Amino acid sequence: MRWNLKSKPEKEKLQALQNALQVDEIIATLLVQRGVETYEQAKTFFRPTLDDLHDPYLMKDMDKAVNRIEKAIENNENILVFGDYDVDGTTAVSLVSSYLRSFYPNVATYIPDRYGEGYGISYLGIDYADDNDIALIIALDCGIKSIDHVNYAKAKNIDFIICDHHRPGDILPDAVAVLDPKRADCSYPYDELCGCGVGFKLIQALAQNRNQTIDDLVLYLDLVATAIAADIVPITGENRVMAKFGLEVINSNPRPGIKALIQYAKKKILTITDVVFIVAPRINAAGRIKHGNEAVALLTEYNIEQAEQFASEIEQYNSDRKELDKQITKEALLQIQENNEQVRCSTVVYHESWHKGVIGIVASRLVENYYRPTIVFTKSGDKLAASARSVKDFDVYNALEACAEHLEQFGGHMYAAGMTMLPENYQNFKDAFEKVVSSTIHPDLLIQEIAYDAEIDLSDLNPKLMRVLKQFEPFGPENMAPLFLARNLMDSGYAKTLGNENEHLKVFVKQGISENFGAIGFKLGNKLDVVKNKNKFDGIFSLEENEWKDTVTLQLQLRDIRQPNE
Structure with missing residues (x-):
């Protein structure tokens, strides 16, 4: 790996923020690196509220989308909510369909078959709408380039509302409304929403139109947080707000489908990383192995026993997916070598x-x-x-x-x-x-880069620093867990490898006369020689809490190690 220090903030900015917040240089450095330079920005960063969400009507065509949906409801038309088969698409379909069904019954959902139809809006889906007397299709997480498909639907007197977040082409589809913050002519203040995020802005606008408040929509944020985590969008701005409050829903009062899935986590409190590695792959597995409809059925099910049955089936799909993934990766690596x-x-x-x-x-x-x-x-x-x-x-x-x-x-x-x-x-x-x-x-x-935020001494690590770092969560792109570089570390002499194939590294490190810290290096088992015999080494790590027998200690999660001056 290439080790690089992230850009070092200007001294004046650091000093000003330190004075404003009364924090030390390390915290001020981490904040400025994340674009937080003033007291007000820090307040928003550390204490986000749902009031920080933008007015959905700032998005181009939002008024047209809301008017067309209200017209469909007024005329008792059938509405089809259409979305892709991945996590972003299935959560978006579950979000918009369940919100609409809370006050209007004539709502169906459609997820294209990965194998028979492929990604995005399909002619089969439009034919399904035509056969079922559907007048309006709301497409989520897809459609921004589906010019021919929208024209095909129009010839059948079916209207489209497109909610997408992918880059548009030079020509937009001829839909009633095209909601995409990446449109060149859209001045919406935040353009990093995922597809489910755009769907949330749509229901937020509908809610405003129906005299509902943002408090009425909090229960849908577990879906949005799951999509944000899975789609690897920046955890900044609106995404950070929705991810934070969505995580709170996941950890306190999730919908039955998500509750049934997180039983496999065996954790009391889930982080955004847990959502990425535990919840999202299972939702994805339905579309990968069977059909994305099964993910929507799970996420829109309100009976906990039925949700647990769906989750059990999806757990099996996920096991099948793991086996396939392992076998095909092996074959692909062999092909490259041969x-x-x-x-x-x-x-x-x-x-x-x-x-x-x-x-x-x-x-x-x-x-x-x-x-x-x-x-x-x-x-x-x-x-x-x-x-x-x-x-x-x-x-x-x-x-x-x-x-x-x-x-x-x-x-x-x-x-x-x-x-x-x-x-x-x-x-x-x-x-x-x-x-x-x-x-x-x-x-x-x-050559893979590992960019660290700051150089630090182990003597600077303490519970107070950890308490502040936890307030940086949820972590993700553009707000990753802070990485620190510490030099001249030394193992206590008990370094060992862990795992079935000795792939992980476990050490107890100190620096000079500092106290010992436990450290774990996943996939670093091959670097045992770097730390053996009390050799000095440099390490890049994130800081985490390790709970063992009701005792919480600080632990370093090593991302890479090497000999000094390597």
Whole structure:
């Protein structure tokens, strides 16, 4: 890994914030790095409220969307809530449909089949709407590029409201309303919402129109927090507010479906990280292995016994997903080695039998192994389908745009994308993608970076610092858990490896005459030699609390270690 210090704040800004908040330099540094420079900004950061959410009518076309929905209700029309099969899509569909059904019965939901229909709005979905006398489709987390699909629906007298957060093309679909904060002509103050977040802004506007307050919508924030966590959007602005209050709902009064899922967590209080690694994969597993409808059924179920039954089935899908993911990753790594492609700047692999539902996860695994932009293809009908994942600071969406002549369609964002392609174009695309990546990526981006916030002495670590750091939560992109560098550490002499394959490292460290701190380094078991024999070493770590037998102690979670001056 490349070790880099995040930009060091200007002394004047640091001093001003220290004086305003009466905090030490470490806390002031962490705040300024996160764009918090004044007392008022700090107050909003540490004490977010639901009043910090923006007026939903600031979003372009929101008035049109609300008017069309109210007209549908007035005329007793059937409404179809349509969304993608991943966590963001299924939570968004569950959110909007359950809100509408709280006062209007004629609401159906539709999740496209990952294998039969693929990503986004489908002709089959529109035909379903036509067959069932549906006059209005609300599309969530998809649709911003579905120009032909919207025209197809219009010819059948079906209106569309699109709620998306992906980058639009040059032409917008001819829908009644297109809600997307990334529209060039939309001046909404925050453009990092996920699809479920845009759905929440829609129900917020509907609620205002019906003389409801934000307090009436808090119960839906468990869904929004789950989508924010799963979709890896920045935990800033509105996302941070909704994630914070959504986590509170998850931990105090979640809907039966989420309550049934979190029993597998075996934890009393869930963090946003727990949602990412425990709740989200299980919701995703339904669409990956069976059908996204099962996730919506779980998330909209109000009977706890039925929800537990759904959750049990989804738990099995998640186990199946893990096995597939492990096997396909193994096969993909073998393919790279057999073709001697370890030296390329990109990874593009394909096998017709790979399960379409897990190729995105496999792409992420390959990035972990080789750390370069990666695309995993499989057969889907008479075409190839793929998922792409990128490395930090490289825009894979732009790279795909440069290779668009070889693709049937593609969509996504900077770090993740999906695409389809004719089989005969595979090799030409693979060559073109490598050419684009190798000519545009900076060589440093092919070595994983670990950016730390500040250098610190172990003597600075204490419960008071931990109490303040906990108020930085929830963590996520653009507000990651602070990382610290400490130099000249030494193990007490009892360093050991843990795990079935000795993949983790456990040490007790001290620095000079400081007290000992327990430290755990996940996936650092191969660095045992760095700390053995009381060798001095440098380490980058986050600080956490470790609870054991009712005793809470501070623990370092090591992210990387190395010998001094390495």
